[in-house]
Amino acid sequence: MEKPKDEGPTEVMDNEISTQPHGMEDIEIQEWLESLDSVLESSGPEVAAEILERLRAHATVNGIDLPFSANTPYANTIPVRLQPLFPGDQELERRIKSLIRWNALAMVVRANRVEHNIGGHISTYASAATLYEVGFNHFFRARSEEFEGDTVYFQGHASPGMYARAYLEGRLSAQKLENFRRELKPGGGLSSYPHPWLMPDFWEFPTVSMGLSPLMAIYQARFNRYLEDRGMKPVTDAKVWAFLGDGETDEPESLGAITLASREKLDNLIFVVNCNLQRLDGPVRGNGQIIQELESAFRGARWNVIKVLWGSEWDPIFERDTEGLLVKRMGELVDGEYQKLVVSSGAYVREHFFGSDPRLLQLVEPMSDESLRRLRLGGHDPRKVYAAYKAAVDHKGSPTVILARTIKGYGLGEAGEGKNVTHQQKKLNEDELREFRSRFGIPLNDEDCIEVPFYRPAEDSVEIQYLRARREALGGYVPKRSIRSKPLAADHDELFREFLEGSDGREVSTTMAFVGMLRKMLKDAEIGKLIVPIVPDEARTFGMESLFRTAGIYSSVGQKYEPVDVNTLLYYKEAKDGQILEEGITEAGSMASCIAAGTAYATHGINTIPFFIYYSMFGFQRIADFIWAAADMRTRGFLLGGTSGRTTLSGEGLQHQDGNSHVLALPVPNLKAYDPAFAYEISIIIQDGIRRMYKDGENLFYYITVMNEPYAMPAMPGNVKDGILRGMYRFRAASNTKAKLRAQLFGSGAILNEALRAQEILETKYGVAADVWSVTSYKELYNDGNETERWNRLHPGEKARVPYVSKCLADAPGVLVAASDYLKTLPNMISKWMPRRLASLGTDGFGRSEGRTSLRDFFEVDSRFITVAALHELFVDGKIERSVLDKAIKDLGINTDKPNPATS
């Protein structure tokens, strides 16, 4: 264990206890310590602290460079004397926990016996069992009509433990457990990880994509405060708990918002980091100390940090150690060494840990090797864990993080305890099973045990009675998802009517139109209060600054300053009951708020309706995994991709111009994605969306792109509502239906105007009569086509159904040309349901810093290119002469040698 002399100092976190400062006599230090002791005794800790602070300042002024450290020693934060009594029956709780351990393990082992490599995790829950069980028996309060309940984010890979507990609680059958990871078996099974989409009565939050849940938990805790501050729910002491792995903290999202939590004083938030020092491949910080690293990060961010490192067995040894040698020694080891020590024999521990100093050896002299081996870590000791949780829930003024030390694969013995392979361990041999059984006292004989049966004591057993009684005292079972909100009436014809009428020639952008709708919705009697506008520092970009003053920007402390622009009409008004969540530059944080608001119908029984508006390129591209989680969670609400369209956002160039998001929106199954061109289209989509989500309770959410190009908004041309929602409708038919040359032009978003201009050019210059269609959603058309095709395939004997696209175009004559501000793949994916060949124009390629006209020329999506595409199709069909096409290319000024935008 001693490192070779020539290696220099080991790089471990500063543990503040140092006994050998350079050249300083021991005696001198002793004198200083004694003086401090006497001040402590005579004047108390406050005066002592003041003196130390003054000394520090004095030292700094005199040029002494004192290293900064946010660390405390490598010891438990809560001293034994402040440890509360454990309120439960510890032995009974241990037995219950053992049964859960067994069933969790059995679930994974059995699943992999039935189907080789079906997967699952044993070692995560094995290490975290005590952390969860103390929570279940003493802290996690269920949701009820009277109390909102605590919100718990369970670590995804620990799910077997949650299922095993629900089995003991009588909430899940053995049949369900048998079908862990085999959800499609008769009678259903259990999903691998927490997925509300798959188990909507059980799971609330998906957590398995690491890093998402810590960030979501922070914004959930903040959203709870927002609801309180706006008077939408009673002020309660409900907590948000997030359980995460120590390896998980390397995901940037995990720690990315911790300063928000402390800034907002979220003492309703508790992180529990299971510090088993291991991740999947090996140690989290083999050459360092992850706990000290996390402590300094969280303390630096002003969190309340509680370290739970050592179990009760260590207490007497610490007590014997009056010189602080033990803490010092503990701070010296790197995690790689610890990983080995905690699974080694007592003799090994004595020699390699205590053996570094004869005085340390002396401390454990009276202890047998066996008792040294049994020295537990803090995270496995319910008394220590209870003390930490109690301190956390009682703590005021800041969020708390509990850093609990555990052993990964605890109890697995040779099968993987503390081993680097343990994360992947899914199978145990017979000896290993028997050993596990014996270690946790499961009442199964040697023979039965190797069958790994699920084990549940009788209903009237003390274990089941106790477990039920504890949950009853805490209000019911957790996790459990239910919908407690009442449907809205959603009768909003009047509210949206004005937007169907057009802008009377006034040029407005669809973003402006949307903001107008938002302003009106905010005043509505039914939904006004429920609207949650969310922006990541982009409100001015979208012309939303007028809402600052009218709706107010939420701030938990109100506004402590007079804003610089207070004399202007649209000043920056922050207020405690402000409605807008102005999140600053964090799309991930904004999305987390959107999720909290969009799932409040379940978590709080409140139908809040999020409208999260952002720079569209920084949406799917950047935070698609959060959007996927939102979908899983059945989040409701609206995402608005502002400044969208690769050629509609002029000037900004390659990074900002979005021609991608509608493609990236395709895979999210319950997301409706629209690329509307006109105000009335947006209003129809939003109105219908509110009805479907909040009246009919459909599990949908919406993505709508809005743009910043101003143009006159037409009135809705007749009743095209159905077409708008289904994805396409004929916006303007050709005037000369008798013409020989015909075309159908499909446009979306701002590019629809290019199609309309092309319609004119084709008609006036080339005698081609074209109809123009507004395609509001290629995704809708694609889904409809697939669904129809599937139905026909599975029902060959019945009358074949016809895709909506085919129906629309059944009598539409002529060549077909589509143009959008997104990739060509969008129209191409529905072309197979069109009656004839489709020419697709789109914006594949990198953006450019340019104006709209040049961009549309560069990407070949303007009216000239649409015209040429139609003429080319007519030429290929033999309907016009080559010379006509050649002339058109020339007359329209198209450079045929221009570089390909898709690759340049």
Ligand SMILES: Cc1ncc(C[n+]2csc(CCOP(=O)(O)OP(=O)(O)O)c2C)c(N)n1
């Ligand atoms: C974003 C993401 N990347 C990778 C994984 C794959 N993965 C699952 S568990 C795991 C290791 C987890 O280690 P830790 O967070 O320390 O949890 P422990 O099981 O040790 O409690 C990894 C890499 C994932 N689930 N999510």
Ligand SMILES: [Mg+2]
């Ligand atoms: Mg870990």
